[in-house]
Amino acid sequence: MTDLHRKEIEIKKEQFQELVAELHSPLNRTSSSFKIWIGFLLLLMGTAAFMYVRQLRFGLGTTDMRDIASWGLYIADFVFLIAVSLVGSLITAILKLSNIKWATPLTRISEIIAVAALFSALLIIVVDMGRPDRLWHIFVYGRLQSPIVWDILVVNTYLVISILLLYIPLIPDIALLRKTMGHKPKWQQKMYKILSLGWQGTEDQVKVLNLSLKALMVVIIPVALSIHTVTSWLFASTLRPGWDSTIFGPYFVAGAFMVGAATVIVTMYIIREAYNFKEYITDEHFDLMGKLLVLTSLVYLYFNLNEFMVPAYKMKSGESAHILGLLVGDYSLMFWSVQIIGMIAPIFLMAFKPFRKPKPMLVISVLIVIAAFLKRFLIVTPTLLHPFLPIQNYPESYHHYNPTFSEMMITVGSIAGIALVISIFTRLFPIIPVSETAHEQGFPNEIINNS
């Protein structure tokens, strides 16, 4: 080996160590602002937990749900969280399989969002149950004819695959952490040791890792489509106007990709600012994610046209009360705000390059996420408030559904939980994939494995 070559390797090694140091920097931070942030999230979750204990004690009557609006904020939250979780498959599987390289720094962000949102979704659905103590009935008496059982099956399958898609690319990175995090507490080092599964980066190991990743990326796409399709069938399998729709599956999936992309943009903005990752999450990433968001929003707009235009044209009895309630009635303000601020305006704005800069993208994405939540509320509630038969001999309050403080705090807690999981994750693992980034920057294997 020539001296020149050796020198080159030395330089490369140094460069690699710099890269590692930068991507590992969040793990070595000790800032009080982070502790305050975690404390704030724990406070929100604690409030939610208190409200839930109260709900267990007094019954679901602590919510504003009643015999007419028998589902409410919790179910809207569930649908929202399932929708958000779909982004994991969009970024890691669909983009990766299409050989789109720029998404690499965003894969772990989207995958941790997916896993955290799924856990939260599973919790909120238990919160909605009148008898959570009988959860085991589903496993003992479960009927395969019920869409709820399908949902439980596919959501858990998706959760397992998502965890694997988060974990498997992490293995080489955790092996690296074992080398660089020698100063960390014992439990943390032990965790890295166990989780790295003895990774050494041998040719065989790399082969197995890549093969299993590829298989999972293929498998997760139909599973991802089915979780949201089946979730939409919780509504579409009924006869109610507003839910009795044949396009609910693709309509939900399209909306999910849109809100998922927006959630990733919000999260990547915060991570980029908090950890100073401007070199890795570049303005270019916001531009490209903006374009992706326009695409998903356009697909969603198309399904919205079908979902609302067609019944509004026919004004079939039953449908008409529901559709008029949305277009010009009780829910029209929310409906049009959601459709215009959360879908139509962003499409127009993001068509122009200046609006695809990080800051405007953050604002637009936050609006899209909020609108997406309200949209799920609009899917669940107005339909229930317009049953086939008149609402009579009930207290006046049964004609409306206004979530109680308790319901709202529990819902906020479910979102805070996601933020907590992501925040802590960024302090334990590199949120931007280290070895994948190194590979893409052209570092050879021996440097990645042996430094």
Next chain:
Amino acid sequence: MEDQENSVKSRRRFLQKFGSLGLGAIAVSSALTESCSSNPKAPGSGKKITLLNSKNELVEVDSAYISTLNKDLSPNHNSESRNGLPGKKFVLVVDLGKCKNARKCMDKCQAVHQLRPDQHHLNVLLMKDSEHTAPYYMPKHCQHCDNPPCVKVCPVDATFKRTDGIVLIDNERCIGCRFCIAACPYSARSFNWYEPKDAEKYKGVAYDIEKNVPQKKGTVTKCTFSADCLRDGKLPYCVSACPNGVYYFGNVYEDAVTNGTLGETVSLNNLLAQNSAYRLLEDLGTAPSIYYLPPKDRTLIPEIEDTQS
């Protein structure tokens, strides 16, 4: 041959009786220990009662120490209740022309099924189909559909359809997901959002799936077609409570329905044919077990101002 069968039967009957005696004895003795331990120093009344204890001994106990158990000791027939009564297919016919909104049926139903005032197994609605049609009162029960959307979606088989057409719910099985409420196009189901009414009073009462009493917090409840009455050969509570002759109830296989007020039994097919009966939301394909006779020749025409909603 017959004798042999008889003797087998009588032996079985003896065993059944013996079994219930044993059960009774255990219950009484446990009641005794319970009452004794709770107030050991209470003064006796002096009045002695002879009882059989669990060791098969006759004992004398002061009546002051005895408290009756409020427990139904009859064998639990709730698993049997899932099958339905053999040879029956129940049907209800509602004559809308006769309904005067007396609401005796609603009151009786709520009283029997431990329901709060805003919980309805049965709801009398003021209907007005379109602008120029006349309003009328319509009692609305669970329609006990032959293609029940609620039963389809239940994840745990808590709500089920019986061979005699009745749709029931097992509130010891229900997980409270409320999918059945969302699925029901007739808004016929109710949920126990709070601790049920008079929960204290019903404490210790054995659950009767055919009555769905006692109600339980966090579970769904619904019209049972008074399956408990039907098992005893009686008419449903609402049917016999009606003062205006609105309800006819009976068995499709026998082609006979009985009017709960007048007590007269008529042919189901004739009644339906002669009055152009219809079913509620027929176009949804739910195939209800309840027929409505159109509100022709009404005994009371509702005031139009009454129309709520």
